[in-house]
C-alpha cells in the first residue's frame with residue numbers, strides 16, 4: 001500500500017502533514033474550529049455506522065473480513081486526523097493535553113481505589129436525571 005509508514009507515527013508528524021495538506025489545497029480558509037468540529041462529529045458517525053446493528057463484537061474482530069478492517073482503519077483515521085487538526089487550529093498541544101488528562105484520571109481513579117468507586121462513577125454517567 002502506498003504511503004504506509006511502518007515506524008512509529010507521532011501526533012506532531014500527523015499535525016504537520018494535515019497542515020501541509022490544507023495549505024497545498026488552499027483549504028485553510030475552511031478549517032475554522034467549528035467546521036473542523038462538525039467534520040469530526042460526521043466522521044464519528046461514519047465510524048459508528050461500521051458497528052451499527054452488529055451487536056457486541058469480540059476484541060480483535062476475528063470474524064471481520066480484511067476489507068471491513070481496512071474500512072475501520074480509514075474511519076478511525078478520519079476521526080484522529082480531524083481531532084489533531086482541530087486541536088492544532090485551537091492552539092492546543094494534543095499530546096501534552098492527553099498526558100495531562102491521563103495524569104488527572106490517575107489521580108481521580110487510583111490503582112488501589114475500589115472497583116465500587118469505578119462502578120459508581122459509571123452509574124453516575126448513565127443516570128438520566
Ligand SMILES: [Mg+2]
Nearest residue numbers: 043046075078
Ligand atoms: Mg470517513
